[in-house]
Amino acid sequence: MRQVIHIVRKDEMDRERKYLLELDLDYFLATLHDAMSRNDVAEIEGVKHKLRDITNEIQELSV
Template sequence: MRQVAHVIRKTNVEKERIQGLKFELDYQLASLFDAMTNKDEKEMEESKKRLNEIYQLLEELNALG
């Protein structure tokens, strides 16, 4: 029974992490849009870098698709 509870807890934590990453993805896309609108090269590069990191994390968690 403990193993089942552990698996369920692990699954819930993973789902929460994926959801948090998706929220951050939306935030970073909005930040990138603002940076592009303001022609802020530094902010654009930072947003693109973080978007790439988020993409990699979501890919590792098989959350894309």
């Protein structure tokens, strides 16, 4: 029974983590848009790197 509870809790935590990552993704996409509007190359590169990290983590949770 403990194993079932552990699996259910892990699944719930993974779903919550994925939801929070998707919120972060939306935020950083908006940030990227703003940086592109201002032609801020340094911020664009930083945000693109963060977006890659978030996307990779979402993909890992989806597997």
